[in-house]
Amino acid sequence: MKSTFSVLGTSLDAIAAAFKAAIALLLLIMLAINAFNIASRSIIGEAYDGVFHWTMLMFIWATCLGVFVYMRENRDVVVDLIAARMPLPIRKVLGVFADMIGVLFMYMVLSPAIELIGLQTGHMETIALPIYVNSLPLFLSALCLVAHFALHALQVLTGDIEPFPKSDPLEHLDKGAAK
Amino acid sequence: ETWRLSSMVSPDSIEGQAYEILAEKTAEYSNGDLTIRIFPNSQIGEMDAVVEQLSAGVIQLAPSAMTFLARWEDNIRYASAPFLFDDYDHWAEFIRGDMVQGWLGKVTDASGISVLGDAPAFPRGSFRTLLSVDPITSAEDIAELRIRQFNSQLVIDVWENQGAEVVVLSWGEVYDAINRNIVNAVTSPLELIESTRFYEVAPNIVRTDEYPQAIAFMMNQEAFDDLSPENQDALLRAHADASAFAWETVFSGADETVERIKALEGVTYSDSFDTSAILATTSEFYAAREAAGELPEGLMDAVEAARESAK
Amino acid sequence: MTLGFVVIGSFMLLMMIGVPVTIAIGAGTVAGLYWAGLMDFALVFPQQIIEGASKPALLAIPFFILAGNLMNAVGMTDKIFNFALALIGSVRAGLAYVNVIASLIFAGVSGAATADIAGLGQIEVRAMRERGYSHEFAAALTVATSLVGPIVPPSISLIVYAWLANESVARLFLAGIVPGLLVAASFIAYIRVMCEFQDMPREEPKNLTQIRHAILDGIPALIAPCIILGAIIFGFATATEAGVIACVYTLIVGVFYRAVSFSMLWTALKESALLSALIMMIIGASQTMGWLFAFEQVPQAFATGFLDAIDSRAMFLVFVVVLLIVIGCFMEATPAKIILLPLLLPVADAFGVDRVQFGMIITLALLIGIATPPMGVGLYLMSAVSGVKFERLSIAILPLLIPPFVALILISVFPAITLWLPDLVMGPAAP
Ligand code: NA
Ligand code: NA
Numbered sequence: 077m078k079s080t081f082s083v084l085g086t087s088l089d090a091i092a093a094a095f096k097a098a099i100a101l102l103l104l105i106m107l108a109i110n111a112f113n114i115a116s117r118s119i120i121g122e123a124y125d126g127v128f129h130w131t132m133l134m135f136i137w138a139t140c141l142g143v144f145v146y147m148r149e150n151r152d153v154v155v156d157l158i159a160a161r162m163p164l165p166i167r168k169v170l171g172v173f174a175d176m177i178g179v180l181f182m183y184m185v186l187s188p189a190i191e192l193i194g195l196q197t198g199h200m201e202t203i204a205l206p207i208y209v210n211s212l213p214l215f216l217s218a219l220c221l222v223a224h225f226a227l228h229a230l231q232v233l234t235g236d237i238e239p240f241p242k243s244d245p246l247e248h249l250d251k252g253a254a255k
Numbered sequence: 256e257t258w259r260l261s262s263m264v265s266p267d268s269i270e271g272q273a274y275e276i277l278a279e280k281t282a283e284y285s286n287g288d289l290t291i292r293i294f295p296n297s298q299i300g301e302m303d304a305v306v307e308q309l310s311a312g313v314i315q316l317a318p319s320a321m322t323f324l325a326r327w328e329d330n331i332r333y334a335s336a337p338f339l340f341d342d343y344d345h346w347a348e349f350i351r352g353d354m355v356q357g358w359l360g361k362v363t364d365a366s367g368i369s370v371l372g373d374a375p376a377f378p379r380g381s382f383r384t385l386l387s388v389d390p391i392t393s394a395e396d397i398a399e400l401r402i403r404q405f406n407s408q409l410v411i412d413v414w415e416n417q418g419a420e421v422v423v424l425s426w427g428e429v430y431d432a433i434n435r436n437i438v439n440a441v442t443s444p445l446e447l448i449e450s451t452r453f454y455e456v457a458p459n460i461v462r463t464d465e466y467p468q469a470i471a472f473m474m475n476q477e478a479f480d481d482l483s484p485e486n487q488d489a490l491l492r493a494h495a496d497a498s499a500f501a502w503e504t505v506f507s508g509a510d511e512t513v514e515r516i517k518a519l520e521g522v523t524y525s526d527s528f529d530t531s532a533i534l535a536t537t538s539e540f541y542a543a544r545e546a547a548g549e550l551p552e553g554l555m556d557a558v559e560a561a562r563e564s565a566k
Numbered sequence: 567m568t569l570g571f572v573v574i575g576s577f578m579l580l581m582m583i584g585v586p587v588t589i590a591i592g593a594g595t596v597a598g599l600y601w602a603g604l605m606d607f608a609l610v611f612p613q614q615i616i617e618g619a620s621k622p623a624l625l626a627i628p629f630f631i632l633a634g635n636l637m638n639a640v641g642m643t644d645k646i647f648n649f650a651l652a653l654i655g656s657v658r659a660g661l662a663y664v665n666v667i668a669s670l671i672f673a674g675v676s677g678a679a680t681a682d683i684a685g686l687g688q689i690e691v692r693a694m695r696e697r698g699y700s701h702e703f704a705a706a707l708t709v710a711t712s713l714v715g716p717i718v719p720p721s722i723s724l725i726v727y728a729w730l731a732n733e734s735v736a737r738l739f740l741a742g743i744v745p746g747l748l749v750a751a752s753f754i755a756y757i758r759v760m761c762e763f764q765d766m767p768r769e770e771p772k773n774l775t776q777i778r779h780a781i782l783d784g785i786p787a788l789i790a791p792c793i794i795l796g797a798i799i800f801g802f803a804t805a806t807e808a809g810v811i812a813c814v815y816t817l818i819v820g821v822f823y824r825a826v827s828f829s830m831l832w833t834a835l836k837e838s839a840l841l842s843a844l845i846m847m848i849i850g851a852s853q854t855m856g857w858l859f860a861f862e863q864v865p866q867a868f869a870t871g872f873l874d875a876i877d878s879r880a881m882f883l884v885f886v887v888v889l890l891i892v893i894g895c896f897m898e899a900t901p902a903k904i905i906l907l908p909l910l911l912p913v914a915d916a917f918g919v920d921r922v923q924f925g926m927i928i929t930l931a932l933l934i935g936i937a938t939p940p941m942g943v944g945l946y947l948m949s950a951v952s953g954v955k956f957e958r959l960s961i962a963i964l965p966l967l968i969p970p971f972v973a974l975i976l977i978s979v980f981p982a983i984t985l986w987l988p989d990l991v992m993g994p995a996a997p
Contacts, residue, residue: 096840099840107814114803123422135619140619141843155955174580174589184608192609201325202406202408207326298860300617427725430728456736
């Protein structure tokens, strides 16, 4: 059981690492093509309208893939004012409940996936790709998140993970966002 | 029963007023059995999202340009092909013709979206204009423009073919973009010049007659089929009334609108701008596409046939 | 109206018991869909999340965040703030004043407060923390001062209002200048008063050599904000492109300082992409909630529920301010305006409130909503950007809402604050 969890967890971590590399790369490409476009416009007076559309598309992809990464890394904004002060059994119940709510939300995102993709088979105006490529990364992330929440809930139940641990917010700053 | 109508415009525009009439008359003719709730100003989404909601039955009506159906039938974008039609009648005949109606049929099969009533009967605006920061006197000036267009490859191609640089921006960004010199021109139906205030930053206006515009009442076909015959009839009659109001207000009001715009301080307006050079280059553009097999088969013949029957 | 309570109630409950904010917003919306019998319309979930994340105006966010991260990494941020402090001298709370002025100067860059929080925000919070300010105060001040941006022109927010109210955009832009300065001044006054009661960090007095060093050192770093502002004001670039230019320039300066390495660049890219994803997903989830409110006409129900009882101009303005702060907590400013203005404008006209003044009132009120706990989207963003716990930030922001609120009251009571400048430049509005 434990080893199954750890294999699953390691796989999800690997996917998250891959997504993280992908979104960093997307941001780098967004930066590069826009820098090129600005240079081209100011030097030879030629700008490429496609740059805007590709930037937008990659921005959507990065957002959608990123949601799995930040949830997996527990970086979402969480108010644990109450939860973190509870005794362990209640923290376990709240932790599992939060995971179930996560699964519910992801179910709502995923349930219309087929219908929505069916409506978006036409191609985009300025990029020769089907419209649904906009939302595919969202569905991909949502699938991974279902696995993440389910695993997290199981690990909370078996005691592998302690839900709502005490944490120092300043420590988070130093290793996290603003560095 | 309540139908939901998503509108892109504000309730006090001509279009918005016509939708109110549709709602009032529908309630009246159906004796209150069918009511229409209007969501103005794209409250429940931009058109691309709205057509999906329409197809899925979340809403029942979304009046706008039929080109928003292009994802189900590519060719439908030629319903607003720039500089392809002589005048409103010519264009109306083309829309009512077998070719466009066939495209719409395909859309209905694929998406469950149909068009209520006769689209050309409900004009969106009288004619299209070009607003620019610097005055435009000849077709050569067009080549100097950085012009805003909406996200349509056909429209972009046509304007780039004129030598202009095209920047795609949403309607909401245009004013600021002109103000900051990111673009220096924008095209607009006459009726929107006053409400958008684009003339404050691009005060030189010429009439171009780029393409005629009408409102197609895109509708969830299944919802319509589920209505009682009485309610279907009420809806169709209300659509005819709203169309009549739009027709009357748009075409008889155009002269007054022009006068009001001319009277604005610092604004120049010309309806004698010579578009023949633009028409000539665009006609070469379409001919080249036809030769390359890039136009829908039979399009140019259908355009020609519509021209004949409009006479 | 009940639907509104169901959605907001479930959201708050879920958030308070530890459900992550993105999920709680989504789940609150699910509860609302269930309540309204709209579960068949789940389609709007993925659709509106994508729509919320694909607004051109927000495309600047990842680049501003990246620019901020890069500027920190190459040490440019310190140089900019050293420069500012050299000019300000050993005034107490000097950096807090700099924070206010920075938001005012950068107000021209983006019309979106969220972009200011995401980009400028992390630089400001970090600089203040290193100078001995409390983490919570630094974060809260940064959220509060970001409200200046959309009031001072150029502002998409004001353009949207101008269309809805059929007013001149140029007039509204002019009208925003004095109120923008007033809000900034109210923050400065607040900080000054606070210095009397609280021990605020004071910089060591510097001698002339040190000042000269700070200024000379700061010049290459200061070129970055100048490029950004210049590029935007002179139409060389959009806000998004200005963010790109800032990134590229910072990288060039970084190479010059020998502070750029591949691993530093890669870390900055990863962190920036992740943070912008978090911000955009919160916005995307809120968009879904906004869709449900629009679809079920919740704001209209709130407004009409009270409008009947209103019989004076003063009462109307108080009502509008309260309503919009509340609505601003859980809806983006633009859809909130689109939905409510058709309802409020005729009443404003009837009570003789000038439409330009009214525009300023509702723009500022909706902005204050962004920073109002427990549901202001700006607070979630800052919590994600700075790592300050949401609940601590919520408490720290409360006193800082006083200055913009006082400014809002002044703007509501004295039409001249808004109308003086446009009337002076463009002449009085036609009746
Ligand atoms: Na600030
Ligand atoms: Na601004």
